[in-house]
Amino acid sequence: MxxxxxxxxxxxxxxxxxxxxxxxxxxxxxxxxxxxxxxxxxxxxxxxxxxxxxxxxxxxxxxxxxxxxxxxxxxxxxxxxxxxxxxxxxxxxxxxxxxxNYRPAVLLDPALSPLKAPGDIRLDIFRENTEGVYVNLGGTFKEGTDRETAIQEDLNTFTGVERICRAAFEHAVKRGRSRVTLVDKANAMPAAGRLWRRVFALVASDFPDIDTDAMYVDAMAMDLVRRPTRYEVIVTGNLFGDILSDLAAELVGGLGAAASAxxxxxxxxxxxxxxxxxxxxxxxxxxxxxxxxxxxxxxxxxxxxxxxxxxxxxxxxxxxxxxxxxxxxxxxxxxxxxxxxxxxxxxxxx
CATH class of the missing domain: 3.40.718.10 (Isopropylmalate Dehydrogenase)
Known part of the structure; x- marks a missing residue:
């Protein structure tokens, strides 16, 4: 029981x-x-x-x-x-x-979307939930003065990236999805970007029947508004996943109906x-x-x-x-x- x-x-x-x-x-x-x-x-x-x-x-x-x-x-x-x-x-x-962190976004009624012609949106976002900037590494120096300095570290490990990527691909296979998209900011955050892209490609090699692509997070935010039906499964880090999953929820009717695991x-x-x-x-x-x-x-x-x-x-x-x-x-x-x-x-x- x-x-x-x-x-x-x-x-x-x-x-x-x-x-x-x-x-x-x-x-x-x-x-x-x-x-x-x-x-x-x-x-x-x-x-x-x-x-x-x-x-x-x-x-x-x-x-x-x-x-x-x-x-x-x-x-x-x-x-x-x-x-x-x-x-x-x-x-x-x-x-x-x-x-x-699994966040599905499914449009139940086209009238609920702020988009003019939303199409059939069925998007699953896999957000790494235990690393990134949310581990609260860093600190503040000379707080409260005009020389205050704040440092917030973005932590990414091979193990953390590998297991969230694998969860996304396994989900795609289980649910009959054909594409998994990696979202990062590798052009501005190259160290983390190299790790994510290398591990994503490594995991993808175990799933040859699944199509893959990669998008910078700013481009993805734009494209989700422009053509959300292009995407099926998205895998990304903690911060980007937090933001994109809220955006996806709004595209299908708002946070009130949004579920997560x-x-x-x-x-x-x-x-x-x-x-x-x-x-x-x-x-x-x-x-x-x-x-x-x-x-x-x-x-x-x-x-x-x-x-x-x-x-x-x-x-x-x-x-x-x-x-x-x-x-x-x-x-x-x-x-x-x-x-x-x-x-x-x-x-x-x-």
Whole structure:
């Protein structure tokens, strides 16, 4: 029986995770995957109440006693610098070595895209999740003076690059994709660029049936707006992947419906919508639950319940097609109404 740690977190995380759980309960009733949902109190309220972000014992339990983590959102203006969010989210990514950040971007309705003629956008972004500038190497010298100097190092290793490239190619084969594109900035960052391009070519040699190409990140940002349907699977570093995945999400309807997986294949996995905690709309019942529900579908697929995952994905598509949407997607339904509709659709199989 798979154990799933449910961490609603902060802000709208509590609202969207409530609907994701509602859908998972419908999945349990129809497909009986046997997922045990274990609810965790991690977030700003706990930090403000007890002064604790996350303990070593809790890390150990999430690592050893659970098969997956489902996270709502973290971030609260009451916590200066969002220390709790960094400790929990970045802590989980780095300490569990969740090196694959997988962000699918699929256009469910052409009217949701800001592009005039978007076409059929089906883009999968593989972002290296544990290296790059996010490891926080560097520091500040003479801070607060007019001679302040800040250094932020970009760390890339052969192992880190090889395993994210291989994950992208394996995904392409599994999903019947024909092209994998490397994105870097090798012209301005030649040391990292040489490593990425050499390792990318090395991994590509093991997948001769997959076409490959490479793009500079600025050119890719432009081309995603100009012709997004040209690309299928993108693999890139931590910073560039963070930026491009948000751009891709906006091209298909916005962050509210965007799902993500943070995975160490065969070991640990964390699933989360990418919209953030949005404290400005928290408690109003207008948050879009599609990203959280789609993240739950990714989790079901990861746990080996492909049929249940497909049922959830189909229910999300049906909701969008039927106009069952929150305001950010042009609808008038509440968070709960959207979640309830999708759960009922999953349960009925209609």
């Amino acid at each position: 798979p154990r799933v740690a449910v961490i609603p977190g902060d802000g709208i995380g509590l609202e969207v995770m409530r609907e994701a759980v509602r859908v998972l309960e419908a999945v349990e009733s129809r497909f009986s995957p046997g997922c045990e949902l274990v609810h965790w109190d991690l977030g700003a309220d706990r930090f403000l109440r007890d002064g604790i972000t996350i303990t070593d014992e809790e890390f150990a339990s999430l690592s050893n006693d659970h098969d997956a983590i489902l996270l709502g959102a973290l971030g609260d203006p009451r916590v200066p610098g969002n220390q709790h969010a960094r400790d929990i989210l970045l802590g989980l990514r780095f300490r569990l070595d969740l090196y694959v 943070n995975v160490h294949p065969g070991r640990h996995a964390l699933f989360e919508p990418v919209h953030g905690s949005a404290p400005d709309i928290a408690g109003q019942g207008v948050a879009n639950p599609l990203g959280a529900i789609a993240s739950a579908a990714l989790m079901l697929d990861h746990l080996g319940h492909a049929e249940a995952a497909q049922a959830v994905e189909e229910a999300v598509v049906a909701a969008v097609d039927g106009g069952v949407r929150t305001a950010d997607m042009g609808g008038d339904r509440s968070t709960e109404q959207v979640g309830t509709w999708i759960a009922d659709r999953v349960l009925s199989g209609g």
